Amino acid sequence: MALACDQSMMPTTEAILAVLRRLVWESADILRAYARSEQPPFGYPPALSVDNGGEGPVSAADLAVNQHLLDGFRSNFPDAPWALLSEETAAEQLTAGVPLDAEWLWILDPLDGTKDFLQGTGEYAVHLALVHHQRPVLGVVLQPEREEVWFGLVDEQKAWCETRDGTQRPAQLSSRAQRSDLVLVASRNHRDERLERLLEALALGDTKAIGSVGGKVATILRGETDVYISLSGRSAPKDWDMAAPEAVLLAAGGAFSHADGEPLLYNDGDVRQAGCLIASNGKAQAELCELARACLAEIDPGFAV
Structure with a gap:
């Protein structure tokens, strides 16, 4: 994986994956709590209904996971040569027509599939991707209700699924071609x-x-x-x-x-x-x-x- 550029502060792939594993399972716990109207972990507030002055479970979950991921990246990699962009921060970070000044950029979606989250289908996800010169080099897709997270290292042509206990299995694309x-x-x-x-x-x-x-x-x-x-x-x-x-x-x-x-x-x-x-x-x-x-x-x- 081409993370070992000439920028001496770039963390190793192993260090990045170790932090990602912890952050995604913590994010899964946060989302599952909000989905079940339970008390979220890590001190995040419970969702309030719109009638009670809140913004509902989707907004509460979105914002909590967004904060958890951003805080996690910043505390674990304070000197890393990358920028962070999420769906929740885009409005304040971006100017139309102007790319962020970042050779390396993490792009995060703390809750993809909000309708499914609300409808209780369980088919929602968390996305994390590291982009280098406008192309992704590392991807993470967490499916909290399946208790699965997918990792992909593009340059190494390696993709695998992990469960919470660390069990791994490789991706297995079908052979169907017609x-x-x-x-x-x-x-x-x-x-x-x-x-x-x-x-x-x-x-x-x-x-x-x-x-x-x-x-x-x-x-x-x-x-x-x-x-x-x-x-x-x-x-x-x-x-x-x-x-x-x-x-x-x-x-x-x-x-x-x-x-x-x-x-x-x-x-x-x-x-x-x-x-x-x-x-x-x-x-x-x-x-x-x-x-x-x-x-x-x-x-x-x-x-x-």
Whole structure:
């Protein structure tokens, strides 16, 4: 993993992973407490209902995990040569069109899948990604309700899942390669007519509905599904939605790109990850991208994939 740059204050990969393991399991405990209306650990306040002057369990959980992660990074790595960006701090940190002045940048999403968190499906996640020169080199996707965390080291092409007791198992992408055999993982909440038409044209096999981008990509990592497609509509996913899942999938040998084959870029002055983004087990990525481009040219001429 290319963390050993010439910046002498860069922590070792082993030191980073050790801190990440502790922080993600602590974050899991915080989120699970809020999800169950229990007293959160580490001194975080219980969620108050909107009627009682609070902002509800999602905001309370989001803010608590955000603070826990940021405080954890700062206390454990006070001299590290990186910047920290989270979904919760983006509004105050970012200026439209201006990237952060950071060669190395952590991009954090303390709670991905807020609707699933509220609905009690358990399909929410925490994302952490280390980005170097606009591309992810390390990714972490925590699924608290599954008691699993995925790690990915892109340069080492190594991705694995850990449980709380430290048990590890490698990612295992499926061998499915024929389009008609590929299993799509899709959102319950973000579907529109263009996406439905695109999926019809791609003629994939089965479909599985899962919340959270991290949760979707984890199903690809487990070999349960093969393809995830994000098609921007009125809004687009953001850097913190995509960076960590992409890193882990690439580290496992999968593929994640725009439909024109271009890579996703992070910290480029626009946090939106707009266009048609395709993640897969890699076996049919080129074919899927080519067909998606052709279909979208008919479905939505001028759409920037």
